[in-house]
Amino acid sequence: MAHRSLPDLWATLGQADAVHGLYYLLLHGLFGVFGGADPLLVLRLPSVLATAVASGTLALLGRRLAGARAGLLAGVVFALLPPVQRYAQEGRSYAVVCMLVVWASYLLVRAVETRSRRVWAGYAAVMVAACLLHEFAVLAVVAHLFALPRSARRTGLRVAAVVCGCLAPLAVVSMGQSEQVAWIGGVGGDLVGFSAVTVLGLVCAVLLRRDPPARRGPLPGFAPALLVLPAFLLLLSTPFKPLFVDRYVLYGHAGAALLVGAVLDRSLRARGRIRAVAVLATGAALLVLLPVGVGLRTPQSRADDVTAVAEAVRAAGSDGDGVLYMPARRRVWSLVDPGSVRGLRDLALERGPAASHTLYGTEVPAAGIRVRMLATARIVVLRDPVSQPLDGTAQERVKRRVLAAYFVECGTRRVQGARISVYARPGRC
Structure with missing residues (x-):
């Protein structure tokens, strides 16, 4: 998408993926500036930089809420969380959205402290940018409103209305493209991983609330709201239209990191056995996270491995063979490396993605x-x-029927997230 011309990109966004339009424009500009660089480097650079900035900003936020060491520990914990590491290396918008929400959270705390209109305006601008990059960032605004002290709620509601008003046109367009989230099923593995981080954060929140109010500070009220509310609101839609995917609320992990950082700081300030247990627990956690972090940098950690798919197609196909994508959206596997299907005839294709202004x-x-x-x-x-x-479309049904009735399966190669099979007429394998 990012390599399409601006008119083609605009035409495509009118039909599909409008929710990611601003990020495509960002990547389009980056590829225009760094066109001679490694495309994977350019694709992933925004996510890597965004995660680094988010960790640093979270340290500043934690410093305001719980002290300098608690903030520093929160930034380190955030960078080590497996979901954060995963999306730090993916060429998608979620790490950038997370960075903007963390930045907005910092500005919100400053706005409450200073009552400065300029800081409130900065908060609104950053949250609008986050929401335009991904609409579900607006759920962070709900969490922020919930965490505000009463004295700031009226101003917060006005600012939230401005953010929602700026998001409304994009929301209207994307509602007409709601079939793009039809693939989301019931809650599953995504919820398990997110729940583990949430439980850890809530346990830390309970521990922090045992402190006297004078020592507690605002963090035990602010961080749990950011951690829990956005995910909870997405989960509420599940009986009607499943929408929960952990990456949509990746920024919630910032709340967990703040809570863990504050508890670690409290433990390190303690003496004797509590401090020793905290040090041992931290060391054990690092030992557990080390292989997880290494694993996240392997192709096996991805939902699919497009490089392996391309190699398998090259090995299976010969000039003049046909190629079928089942379902049609799996054509995206070949868009990354068009050379893998060179010489093969796409038997179902009418118009290509760019020509048809589709994905x-x-x-x-x-x-x-x-x-x-x-x-x-x-x-x-x-x-x-x-x-x-x-898939139950007429095109997908006929692909399956014709293969079953007139062809035999010569062989199948399984790679991460995909199957590449060769079918031939009887006696032609």
Whole structure:
């Protein structure tokens, strides 16, 4: 998407992925400036820098809420959390959104302390930017309102109304593209990982609330709201329309890091056995997180490995073979490395992604796919893993029926997140 011309990109966003439009524009500019650099480096650079800035800003926020050492520890804990490490190396908007929410949280605390209109305006501007990068950042505004002291709530409500007003046009457009989140099923593995961090944060919040109010400070009220409320609001939609994905509320981990940092600081200030236990627990946690962090930097940690997919397609296909994507959205696997399908005929394609102003291109009707498949002796099929549900569109149904009735499966290679199969007419394997 980021490599498309601005007119093509604008036309595509009118049909799909408007929610990520601002991030595509950011990447488009970066590729324009650093076009000669390694494309993977350019793609991931915003996320890496954003995570570093978020960690530093969180340290400043923690310093205001709980003291200098608590803030420093919070920044370190945040950078070590596995979900944060994961999205620090992905070429998507979530780390940048997280950075902006952390920055906005810092500005919010300053605005409450100083009652400065300029700081409130800065908070609003940063939150608008976060929401335009991903709409669910607006849930952080709800958490911020919940955590505000009564004296600041009226101003906070006005600022929240401004943020929501700026987001409204994008929200209206993206509601017309709601089929893009149709893939989200019930809560599963995402919730398990997020729940573990949430439980850790809430245990720390309980420990901090045992302090006298004079020593407690504002952190035990502020951080749990940021950690819990955005995720809880997404989960509330599950019976009607599942929307919970952990990366949508990645910024909630900043709340957990603040709480853990404050508890570590409190433990290190203690004497005797408590301090020794804190040091041992911290060391044990680092030993546990080390292999997790290493694993997150391997292809096996990804939902799919497009490099392995490309290699498997090259090995399976020959000039003149057909290629099918089941479902059609898996055409994205070949967009990263178009050379992997050079010489193969895309049997279902009507118009490519750029020409059709879509994410994955458009496909011919089911009858046309059937005719093209029957005119082909050998087909390379790119499919989801067996555990994934089958799409029920007419085009996908006819692909499955024709393969089952007129072709035999010559072999299948499984790579991370994908199956690459070769089908041929009987006797042609």
